[in-house]
Amino acid sequence: MSPPPELVKADGLWFPIDGIILRAEETIFRVPKSILGARSSVFQVMFEFPQPATGGDGEIEDETIDGIPVVRLHDSAKDVEVFLRAIFDSGYFMPPPSPVEVRDLLGILRLSHKYDVKYLFKRAIAHFETRYPLHLDKVGEVGTIRIAGNDGRVLKYRLKEIPTFHRVGATWLLPCAYYGIGTYSVERLVEFGPTWFTLPEDMKQTCFLLPKLQTAGTARLFDALTLLSTCESPHSCNLTKFEWLKNTRPDPEDPLNQDPLFELTFNRGELEAALCETCVIEARAHYNAAQANIWNQLPANCGLEGWDALLEQRRVALELE
Template sequence: MDETEDLLSFPPLKRQRYDSQTRSHPTASSSFFFHDGDIVLEVEQHLFKIHKHRLKCSVIFSDMLDIPQPDVIDSMHGCPVVRLMDSPQDWQVALRWIYDPTGFRLIPEPVPFPLIPSALRIATKYEIGALRKWAVGQLRARWPSDLERMGSSSLPCAAEAIALARECDVLEILPAAFYALSLQRWCYNAEGGRSHLVLSPTDIRRLIVGRERLSDVCKQILFEPLVSRPAGLPFDACHQCREPLQRYWREKVMSDPQSPVECWLLRELYTIATQRDELFESAICAQCLAWHKDVAWMRFYGLKASIPQFFCL
């Protein structure tokens, strides 16, 4: 088992309750229990015996360790003990970064998602600036503000990312995370099907409202593919190009019934605007092709600007 797998398999994220008998026998960490450590962190039933100077990267711990300590303090294994109300897995990840930040940054991309919330929670709570910067960067890479940069890695764990963004104040990822989650069909047991277990009632409502508004945009193009804006007149395409244009746009907004995701309209629009479809475009006259490209850009920018409002963000 490599180090990344060891981090992921450490303890479950859900906190467990212990009776008094179990509580008196905490377990030493197999990875972070150093014989020359000079402080013990007790997290639930797990002990981390580490070095005080390693905690200086945290503003909170740095300030705490600079305060003169009383003569009588709790001790364990010959060291002062600090009891923390956190997840053992979160500290396992954070300590991996604290002791080996270079190796941590060399974890192959994409970084397993469970590492990110663990790192971000500890970094935010204890003010570890460099670790928070890394974790936020990982979230932004998956759910970028430039929504056209979203890829397949944006789909898994989108609901968890929304909840984490709320918890740790990384709100800039919300439009992309909501959009990624809205694309997923619940009937395929994809990420969307777990949203009610992760999201707040308010964010579930945002998700539902956003899905409906995105569906309305697709329907508008499906019903009137040559109308470039609501309540506008249809483009006066030439007789030769009218039917191919209508068919092309309708095909682009129709969802594949066998796909676990709905029509990824923003990606489709960006592809139409930036890439050449040789077979289709060679059959369209210059005037109609110019309209086709212009309306692709217009629809793309309009949808991109509207997505935050669609989800009431």
């Protein structure tokens, strides 16, 4: 029989007074019971009405350390660590525009929802909203979320975000989160092994459909910019549009084809500089209308209600006026 694993005290999360000990995997945390209960309604109920240990989550076990009962949490030690640091270190998890690592942010979002720490949940959502905007005019702005590493690491966390947003009910983040996944090929998604294969089937099916839908959106925007001119010099402007389209439109295999809301896909400045004023005005109007249509279609692309319904769900979830 193998010996029991050695428990590790979390650095900086071992307080000497008013303590309760939490255990996640092989890491233990001693934190002020009164503060944790005041922040989390789930822990407050747990402390007021302790249940006998049956192997479930968040139960106070028979085990004690230094005479203090141990509460077993069936969460990852890393998630519990960042969650508790966000509660007990006032400078650890600041609201936007302060930057935050995506790994930490996902852990805080998951556990603030699970243990009902409302202010942390709202703060985590605020960070994700800098990455996944709620309005078209915010697309392309620099967000607060940091992801160290290459593009593969970015996609890995995108695939982790989708089920997390579903789980915590942050439906309004899903259209742009799914859109981000739709900028990758299906072959690229499948390369991610367990991260991909553990996604629920309905989420996988949505991801499979997105590249084709978004490529069609890019085509509509190129069409909107190159409609036949009816200005005073249509021959010249139509020739300009043809040459621009030939030189600018991405190769069919180019990932830019799947990113219709990315302005650099189109290099509109070069086209507008070569057109007459009438054609510039018309091209902008057609482009803006087509882009707005693509934006409005994002929720339906991933099987959700429209933006108005999603924003109402956000208002209720975040307890906004």
